[in-house]
Amino acid sequence: MINFKILEEKNIHSIIPFLKILNDSISDDVLKERLDEMISQGYQCIGIFDDDELIGISGIWIVTKYYIGRLIEPDNVIISPEYQNKNIGHMLMEWIDDYAKTNGCVASEVNCFVHNERAHRFWEKEGYRVIAKHFQKKY
Template identity: 60%
Template structure:
């Protein structure tokens, strides 16, 4: 049986292997430092569990922007490959939407890498629409 629940900041080490799979170029030390900053700035993370085994994660940001209002932003969603294709992504999104509605969010937005065609297809199947581009510049 699969369950979805919040991951406490004290258990952030369980998140690191998933984030490393998303981007192996970021060191574990840097991930730890960034997670500390993120949690202190309102970041939350939820996990998908197969019994007690963590098999997937999604970061969550609750934000307010003028063009969408109070909303939830799923961030760095990753499910272990051997668990993909079992409708867990859909269950995860439903859980996120239910949580967001319970705290009076008006909607949801997210970023998806332009090269991630499977991710784009998934998010569109969950009702998301492409409304712009996400730009980044590193200093």
């Protein structure tokens, strides 16, 4: 049975194999350091479970932005390949929407890489609309 829950901080490093699906060029040590820092900045991670087996994740941030107010930002949604195309992503987003509303959020925003057209289709199907471009400058 599929269920969702916020992972405890002490178990946050259990998501590293999922992060490696997105980008395997970042070392485990660097990911551990970054996750620890992210936790200190309000990051939470939802675990997607099939019974007790972790099959996917989505990070979430709750922030306030002047132009919209309090919002939730799903981040790095990853579902094990063998569980994809089974409506789990949609169920996850329903769970996140309920969690956001319970926590006073008035909106949800996501960032999505330009080349990830499959994800674009998913987000659009979930009711998201493109409202901006995300720019980055590295140092």
